[in-house]
Amino acid sequence: MESPARTADLGASATAASTGRTARFERPTAPPMLTAMTRCSWSPTGSGTRHRLSYATTDGLYQSVELENHIRRLHRAVGNAVVDDKTLVFGAGSTQLINALVHALSSDADADASPPARVVATVPYYPPYRTQTAMFDGREYRWGGTTAAWADASRNSSDGSRFVEFVTSPNNPGALLRTAVLRGSAVIADHAYYWPHFTHIAAPADEDVMLFTMSKPSGHAGSRLGWALVRDEKVAKRAYEYVQNSIMGASRGTQLRMLGIVKVMVANLHGKDDIFGFEHDVMRSRWRRLSAVVSRSRRISLQRIMPQYCTYFNRVREPSPAYAWVKCERKTTTATRR
Numbered sequence: 580m581e582s583p584a585r586t587a588d589l590g591a592s593a594t595a596a597s598t599g600r601t602a603r604f605e606r607p608t609a610p611p612m613l614t615a616m617t618r619c620s621w622s623p624t625g626s627g628t629r630h631r632l633s634y635a636t637t638d639g640l641y642q643s644v645e646l647e648n649h650i651r652r653l654h655r656a657v658g659n660a661v662v663d664d665k666t667l668v669f670g671a672g673s674t675q676l677i678n679a680l681v682h683a684l685s686s687d688a689d690a691d692a693s694p695p696a697r698v699v700a701t702v703p704y705y706p707p708y709r710t711q712t713a714m715f716d717g718r719e720y721r722w723g724g725t726t727a728a729w730a731d732a733s734r735n736s737s738d739g740s741r742f743v744e745f746v747t748s749p750n751n752p753g754a755l756l757r758t759a760v761l762r763g764s765a766v767i768a769d770h771a772y773y774w775p776h777f778t779h780i781a782a783p784a785d786e787d788v789m790l791f792t793m794s795k796p797s798g799h800a801g802s803r804l805g806w807a808l809v810r811d812e813k814v815a816k817r818a819y820e821y822v823q824n825s826i827m828g829a830s831r832g833t834q835l836r837m838l839g840i841v842k843v844m845v846a847n848l849h850g851k852d853d854i855f856g857f858e859h860d861v862m863r864s865r866w867r868r869l870s871a872v873v874s875r876s877r878r879i880s881l882q883r884i885m886p887q888y889c890t891y892f893n894r895v896r897e898p899s900p901a902y903a904w905v906k907c908e909r910k911t912t913t914a915t916r917r
């Protein structure tokens with residue numbers, strides 16, 4: 580069987596789909612031997628045809644152009660991201676794309692000459708930013724800790740320090756919308772929760788590198804599909820190659836399933852079966868109940884989230900965050916030993 584490495588250069592240049600920007604860089608098609616296996620006949624009992632889920636999607640690539648187009652449609656209809664000038668890169672959940680993007684943003688031609696990029700985030704942050712970076716760090720990047728520690732350094736920086744800054748908006752767990760702290764950092768905007776059932780949509784997000792996932796809008800966390808929207812094609816290509824090299828592209832079974840789900844979601848937006856309308860009602864009623872319980876306590880409190888105008892619902896909506904960030908209101912007492 581021919582190896583993927585040998586056949587990678589047989590890549591077909593994906594054509595620009597009418598509904599958005601499909602990667603213009605050479606994307607590897609599935610190896611021909613592997614693709615051909617979908618068509619072979621196999622007769623263990625002397626009859627019948629063997630059907631096999633191929634390495635390739637129907638487009639002959641590892642990543643379904645059809646699914647890309649439907650994800651773009653979903654973003655346009657929800658109004659939560661600008662997609663037309665971005666390339667989509669799929670991963671096994673957005674968790675896989677965390678390191679793919681750190682790698683893609685850190686590596687450059689002068690890597691030997693420049694110090695490793697510092698990967699940072701503002702507390703409280705989603706732990707895999709740190710654990711993945713620390714696991715893989717080396718020549719190109721290192722975990723640099725919290726943005727607060729570097730805020731002055733980046734303002735006065737003259738040592739050529741490069742930063743990759745994770746900005747989670749809305750944040751996990753605080754649920755507030757956030758923007759970058761460091762000046763001049765390469766930003767990875769994690770918008771896992773930027774959907775109308777969790778937060779108001781103020782305007783379409785338009786950072787250079789954005790992360791989204793199917794785990795949050797429809798709750799298909801176990802199916803493991805995330806995507807990055809990347810403006811710079813060189814960065815998108817490096818992230819895409821990362822996914823190729825580690826898992827030969829996101830699961831085709833998952834892509835197929837998610838295509839069906841995104842189609843249904845898009846078809847029902849603003850109708851009586853609108854997933855975001857339904858989920859917002861559920862989350863809002865949970866938040867009301869939790870707030871009522873916590874408000875009776877003098878020991879703990881919740882983060883304050885104000886009702887905000889949402890462009891998707893076209894009205895002011897009540898808070899319905901994915902997480903409660905519980906604060907202990909008790910003064911810390913120092914234990915004394917006798």
Ligand SMILES: Cc1ncc(COP(=O)(O)O)c(C=O)c1O
Binds near residue numbers: 672674675771793805
């Ligand atoms: C901020 C944030 N980003 C990313 C993820 C991971 O999503 P996925 O299931 O796509 O790996 C989560 C999951 O909880 C999250 O809270």
